[in-house]
Amino acid sequence: MKKIPSIQAVMTPFPHTVDADAPLRLAKRVMNEHEIRHLPVARKGQLVGVLTDRDLKRALDPSLGLPPKNELFVEDVMVHGAYVVETTTPLEQVLLEMADRHIGCALVMREDRLAGIFTTTDACRAFGEHLRRERTGHDGGDDDVA
Numbered sequence: 001m002k003k004i005p006s007i008q009a010v011m012t013p014f015p016h017t018v019d020a021d022a023p024l025r026l027a028k029r030v031m032n033e034h035e036i037r038h039l040p041v042a043r044k045g046q047l048v049g050v051l052t053d054r055d056l057k058r059a060l061d062p063s064l065g066l067p068p069k070n071e072l073f074v075e076d077v078m079v080h081g082a083y084v085v086e087t088t089t090p091l092e093q094v095l096l097e098m099a100d101r102h103i104g105c106a107l108v109m110r111e112d113r114l115a116g117i118f119t120t121t122d123a124c125r126a127f128g129e130h131l132r133r134e135r136t137g138h139d140g141g142d143d144d145v146a
Helices: 026-032 053-059 089-099 120-136
Strands: 036-041 044-051 082-087 105-110 114-118
Touching: 026 036, 026 053, 036 114, 044 053, 044 105, 089 105, 089 120, 114 120
Parallel strands: 082 105
Antiparallel strands: 036 044, 105 114
């Protein structure tokens, strides 16, 4: 039986972050420039949540009657209590928890510091690579992700 990899094997390392006190327009620019849908949020170097593209779109929707976008800050719309795991957490545990909670990412920590992010895009990539290996019969040894 193959060993189930930890989340560290398939996460995106060193994700971009934004400060909770930053204007929402700055977070939008970071997300657009780097083509990302999840942005970890920090305050004084400590992880405090995550901002998603869905949260951003809702906040900037003029029909909701929110303050003008120049008056909104990341902390006004971010998700507090984001799903956080350690680098050693088994991949299947993270996948099942994300599915159960209907969430699009897990923030990955190592020694109380943000080490990476695991998103549904990362999950699709890992599963696609696994299926390709299964189809071609290639066994990459210990470096296999799934």
